[in-house]
Amino acid sequence: MKKTAFLVILFSLLFAFGLQSQGLNHFVPFTTDYTFDEFGNPDKCGYDAELAKRLLETLGDHWGYGYADLLADLQRWRTSLYVTVDSIGASVQNRAIWELTITASTTPVQPRRTVYIHARTHPGEVQSFWVTDEIINILLSEDAFAQQVREACVFYIIPMYNPDGVELEYPRENANGIDIESNWNKSPVQPEVAVLRGRFQQLMNSDAPIEVALNMHSAYGTVRYFVYHDAVGTSAEFADLERAFIEGTRSYFPGGIQPWNYFISWKSGTATQYPESWFWLNFREKVMALTYEDMNNPAAGQYDRTAHALVHGIMDYLNRGSSAVFSNTNTQPLDFAIAHNYPNPFNSGTTIQWRQSMIGQADIGIYNSVGKKVIAATSAEDFAGDHALHIDMNHLPAGVYFYRLSIGGKAMAVKRMVLVR
Ligand SMILES: [Zn+2]
Known part of the structure; x- marks a missing residue:
């Protein structure tokens, strides 16, 4: 906004306030700071003095x-x-x-x-x-x-x-x-x-x-x-x-x-x-x-x-959440399936890592934010210890996903991850 145009608006507003706020005995400031930041970008709150007055x-x-x-x-x-x-x-x-x-x-x-x-x-x-x-x-x-x-x-x-x-x-x-x-x-x-x-x-x-x-x-x-x-x-x-x-x-x-x-x-x-x-x-x-x-x-x-x-x-x-999608799932807190994925967020694929203390192949299901399974994978190895499985999600849209890790049909962990583009 040009400075002259701004001043015209400024004085019209002061005039309008003066007419309508006879009882107003304190200083109501109006400054150019409202409209643009130091780079000339618009104010994030989109301030509008007239709207503010009406809302009051x-x-x-x-x-x-x-x-x-x-x-x-x-x-x-x-x-x-x-x-x-x-x-x-x-x-x-x-x-x-x-x-x-x-x-x-x-x-x-x-x-x-x-x-x-x-x-x-x-x-x-x-x-x-x-x-x-x-x-x-x-x-x-x-x-x-x-x-x-x-x-x-x-x-x-x-x-x-x-x-x-x-x-x-x-x-x-x-x-x-x-x-x-x-x-x-x-x-x-x-x-x-x-x-x-x-x-x-x-x-x-x-x-x-x-x-x-x-x-x-x-x-x-x-x-x-x-x-x-x-x-x-x-x-x-x-x-x-x-x-x-x-x-x-x-x-x-x-x-x-x-x-x-x-x-x-x-x-x-x-x-x-x-x-x-x-x-x-x-x-x-x-x-x-x-x-x-x-x-x-x-x-x-x-x-x-x-x-x-x-x-x-x-x-x-903060990585401490529980997912709304699986809030009714009985997932057991474990000493043996410490699962996380890296990187997270990611933009094409991510690696899920976990530790299991029992023998058995792990099933990993990836679900989208409305709970639809979009990927199913099974680990090749079944030993107790540390495992990792890379999941390619290149073909899927950006968004929030959940993975469920289960061993022998028993849900061990449900975690959230975010695919970004
Ligand atoms: Zn604000």
């Missing part, structure tokens, strides 16, 4: 969920055996930035895998909170999956990263009028940015560094998507991992989340202003740091399905 009118005070609502929910969440609530620091106006720690109440044998989720950097994107709220509900439930997740992982969750913006009803900014999503590389550093960056650094220095970091937003449209970072701004290896993560996650909500290539960012280099930039520049492939965009639109909903997909996607990414 539709949803009510604080877009329907304010700081007082959060405080009430914190009281409720902290009654759970699996939740610890703490503040990681304060905002410009001295509101606490609250963090939930969710994990099993037992002491783990080895450090748990670490997942970090923060929501509502942009106050107007309240749907990012509703998805996060459903993630919390899943993590606190008593079903077997939730127990498995809590045993394996620790989730740190910030439901409201920008409490001042929420209270002031700024669509994008903190109390200083700064967008704390896209100013991680600017000085002076905003208090909220300093607090979260310090927390990330502290965890990265611990014996259980963050492996998945989700930055929850909602964009002004009617689709859900992840903001994919192109290999030009990251690496070929990371781009593969991103595709595996995104495609794996969306396989749990078919049609609900857009494919990995719906929104490609960093096509002309590494952007430096986002939380994801900080993770990439400091830790590269070690952290799957992504922005997720829900719908900032009256068509939004199905937050529970989205949360289900996200939690399962995270678990699979």
Whole structure:
């Protein structure tokens, strides 16, 4: 957009606001930062000031969920055996930035895998909170999956990263009028940015560094998507991992989340202003740091399905997942069939390796994401010990697959793998 055109729109908006918001006594900032990043790429949240204003009118005070609502929910969440609530620091106006720690109440044998989720950097994107709220509900439930997740992982969750913006009803900014999503590389550093960056650094220095970091937003449209970072701004290896993560996650909500290539960012280099930039520049492939965009639109909903997909996607990414397709299969935990495939994700073939303590030929079935068997193979050798079998999947479409390893008709392991192109 040309600067003059932008200024015309800017002043029309200020004028419109001035007419309609007589009672508005605080500063409502409008800056050019909203529309394009440092490379001239479009804003990932597709911000539209007019839509934001209308959504505030539709949803009510604080877009329907304010700081007082959060405080009430914190009281409720902290009654759970699996939740610890703490503040990681304060905002410009001295509101606490609250963090939930969710994990099993037992002491783990080895450090748990670490997942970090923060929501509502942009106050107007309240749907990012509703998805996060459903993630919390899943993590606190008593079903077997939730127990498995809590045993394996620790989730740190910030439901409201920008409490001042929420209270002031700024669509994008903190109390200083700064967008704390896209100013991680600017000085002076905003208090909220300093607090979260310090927390990330502290965890990265611990014996259980963050492996998945989700930055929850909602964009002004009617689709859900992840903001994919192109290999030009990251690496070929990371781009593969991103595709595996995104495609794996969306396989749990078919049609609900857009494919990995719906929104490609960093096509002309590494952007430096986002939380994801900080993770990439400091830790590269070690952290799957992504922005997720829900719908900032009256068509939004199905937050529970989205949360289900996200939690399962995270678990699979950490290689501790259970597959939805085989959730009713009686697979026995084994001392003898330690199975994994390498590489994973892969783009033509992969090698399944396992160890068996009994004598017998192994049957390997490969299933697609709807449970249809697409390949059947049997090992040539039957001795107890280590085995490997290469599977060629060149003829099959990209997507999520499952392999089932059985010996003597007894299912030994079911694992998930991802074919990418
Ligand atoms: Zn946003």
